[in-house]
Amino acid sequence: MRTIKLNKNSHKLVDDVLKNLKASPDLGIYKCVQCGMCTSICPGASQSDYDPRDMVRRVLEDDVSIVDDENIWNCFSCYTCNSVCPSGNNASEVNQILRQMSIDKGEGILKIQSFAAYGDSFIELGVGSVPSKFFDDMVKDVGPEYMNLKLDIEDIRSELGLGSYILPEKSIDEIEEILDKSGFKARLKRIKGSKK
Amino acid sequence: MKFIPDKEILLFKSCLVNVEYPGVESSTCYVFDKIGVEYHVDERQSCCTGLGHYYDLFDQLSTITLAARNFNVAADTGHKNIATMCATCYAILKKSAKILNQNEEAREEVNGILDDSGLEDMEYSSGDMDPARNIFHVAEILFNKREEISKHIKVDLTGFKVASHHACHYCKVHYKDTIEGIRDPNLIDELASACGVETIGWYDHKRVTCGAGFRQRYTNKEASLAVTGEKLQALKDKDVDILLHMCPNCQMQFDRYQPLIGEKLGTEFNIFHLNIAQFIALAMGADPYKIVGIQTHTVPVEPLLNKLKQPFNLKEDQSKRNSLKINENRD
Numbered sequence: 289m290r291t292i293k294l295n296k297n298s299h300k301l302v303d304d305v306l307k308n309l310k311a312s313p314d315l316g317i318y319k320c321v322q323c324g325m326c327t328s329i330c331p332g333a334s335q336s337d338y339d340p341r342d343m344v345r346r347v348l349e350d351d352v353s354i355v356d357d358e359n360i361w362n363c364f365s366c367y368t369c370n371s372v373c374p375s376g377n378n379a380s381e382v383n384q385i386l387r388q389m390s391i392d393k394g395e396g397i398l399k400i401q402s403f404a405a406y407g408d409s410f411i412e413l414g415v416g417s418v419p420s421k422f423f424d425d426m427v428k429d430v431g432p433e434y435m436n437l438k439l440d441i442e443d444i445r446s447e448l449g450l451g452s453y454i455l456p457e458k459s460i461d462e463i464e465e466i467l468d469k470s471g472f473k474a475r476l477k478r479i480k481g482s483k484k
Numbered sequence: 485m486k487f488i489p490d491k492e493i494l495l496f497k498s499c500l501v502n503v504e505y506p507g508v509e510s511s512t513c514y515v516f517d518k519i520g521v522e523y524h525v526d527e528r529q530s531c532c533t534g535l536g537h538y539y540d541l542f543d544q545l546s547t548i549t550l551a552a553r554n555f556n557v558a559a560d561t562g563h564k565n566i567a568t569m570c571a572t573c574y575a576i577l578k579k580s581a582k583i584l585n586q587n588e589e590a591r592e593e594v595n596g597i598l599d600d601s602g603l604e605d606m607e608y609s610s611g612d613m614d615p616a617r618n619i620f621h622v623a624e625i626l627f628n629k630r631e632e633i634s635k636h637i638k639v640d641l642t643g644f645k646v647a648s649h650h651a652c653h654y655c656k657v658h659y660k661d662t663i664e665g666i667r668d669p670n671l672i673d674e675l676a677s678a679c680g681v682e683t684i685g686w687y688d689h690k691r692v693t694c695g696a697g698f699r700q701r702y703t704n705k706e707a708s709l710a711v712t713g714e715k716l717q718a719l720k721d722k723d724v725d726i727l728l729h730m731c732p733n734c735q736m737q738f739d740r741y742q743p744l745i746g747e748k749l750g751t752e753f754n755i756f757h758l759n760i761a762q763f764i765a766l767a768m769g770a771d772p773y774k775i776v777g778i779q780t781h782t783v784p785v786e787p788l789l790n791k792l793k794q795p796f797n798l799k800e801d802q803s804k805r806n807s808l809k810i811n812e813n814r815d
Contacts, residue, residue, distance in 0.1 A: 290607050308544075309544045309545060309587070310605050311588055312579075313582075313586055313587075331695065331697065331711045332697075332707075334711070335704075335710055336704075336707060344697075353793070361699070362556070362707070363697075364693055364697030364698070364700055364708075364711070365538045366693035366697065367575075368656055368691070368692075370656055371659050371666055372667070372717065384538075388541045388544075399540070399699075399703075400539060400540050400541050402702070403699070406535060406536045406539070406541060407541055407542070410531065410533070410536060414530040415502070415530070415531045416499060416531055416535055416536050418535070422702045425702070428745070429740075429741065430743075430782055431743070431782070437615070438503070441503050441506070441780075444777070445502075447773065447774060447779075448510040448702050448777050449513075449774070451527065453503070455530060456527055456528060459528040463550065463553070465599050465602065465603070466549050466553065466597060466603070468601075469597045469600040469601050470543075470546040470549050470597050471545070475543060477790045478648045
């Protein structure tokens with residue numbers, strides 16, 4: 289595989305990963321001994337060319353091409369790698385940070401655009417919902433009774449003695465305000481508008 | 485043994501429990517009431533952002549700000565301890581509390597956002613929420629009261645082969661706080677035991693993910709269902725009748741897709757899927773439709789209940805009921 293090494297002695301990428309808000313204070317990326325436990329139990333690795341051990345190596349070697357590597361999108365976020373790492377590293381967390389870097393650069397936006405409607409529903413209702421395209425796929429895969437379930441859900445919830453799951457208006461307003469001030473609304477607009 | 489509360493608990497609503505398996509919530513409330521757990525459900529609580537977060541749509545700052553608001557909702561009614569029905573809510577809230585406590589710059593940014601939103605009274609101070617002592621999964625609350633659970637068991641569920649599926653986001657994210665095993669998880673198995681049911685214990689693939697993988701289920705379906713199929717096959721190899729869950733996303737992956745995966749692999753799995761709270765409620769004699777909520781399951785639970793000595797007032801198979809309704813809709 290072609291790799292780009294801007295500076296052999298640079299630790300810029302690993303430092304950027306560690307500085308990211310997602311990075312746990314005890315993220316032990318420097319402690320990685322390249323044993324490969326993570327890759328050996330990884331469902332993404334079993335189904336694709338995703339290789340968490342190699343991903344971590346490339347971050348440590350400041351190989352910035354890892355950010356554009358399609359394979360980082362095959363992680364299942366199951367954290368099995370995290371639970372078996374003998375060195376206290378967390379490949380799953382490193383993966384999530386690299387994906388955000390890809391989104392910030394622009395390329396990664398195409399990977400998440402399909403889920404943008406979830407953000408819209410979160411802003412409108414305070415609860416996210418699965419975008420209609422994926423819902424249609426589920427109806428096809430699960431069967432038409434899945435559609436009936438969705439049509440009946442309010443009645444079923446009443447039968448079970450449960451109230452509405454939609455938040456009161458005041459709470460929805462608070463959430464919308466938070467998501468505006470946190471920059472999420474602008475982020476969502478950028479995600480939806482990108483035609484790259 | 486870590487501290488686990490039985491009072492002042494905010495039962496944290498889950499987006500997938502809400503609309504996929506609401507019976508998980510009614511079963512949890514039913515069991516909590518029986519065993520004397522004091523809890524509150526709050527209509528102001530928002531979703532944790534889970535699905536959007538792991539789809540990488542949400543940014544971490546927005547997720548922790550919404551968590552700070554939910555922590556405030558919890559404290560506001562004197563229910564500072566949070567118990568989640570979903571493993572992803574559990575992992576996201578714990579991580580949020582850790583960031584809010586340890587990262588001063590992030591905390592100030594969050595409080596700035598809350599101020600700008602006119603929510604000054606929701607500002608977060610370091611230590612307001614202790615991730616290890618205030619945030620739990622419902623299964624842990626139940627485990628702490630397992631002796632009380634045993635006293636209320638009325639229905640004999642022995643005679644079935646039962647296995648457990650421990651959610652990754654409970655066991656493997658904040659594993660220092662996980663109880664009853666990380667690499668060989670047994671929390672659900674212990675709860676089944678409190679109902680008088682011994683599970684099959686360890687099986688090949690016991691700790692493997694359900695396969696949902698957030699974006700993988702939607703954009704990489706073949707890989708996602710292949711992982712689920714391998715686990716279903718491992719369960720079939722052990723002749724398992726019932727798989728017990730602790731996360732609605734895992735339950736969806738197995739229950740909703742089992743027929744399709746069976747079709748693809750040319751095999752019938754015949755495995756029933758129940759959340760551990762639904763299983764305990766059933767064992768306590770709860771009504772299958774008014775409490776346990778089996779009418780939202782894709783794999784019908786009626787055949788399982790028909791095998792029990794205890795008579796339940798069952799409707800016809802949900803699958804038949806649904807197909808009838810579709811015909812009505814067509815007319």
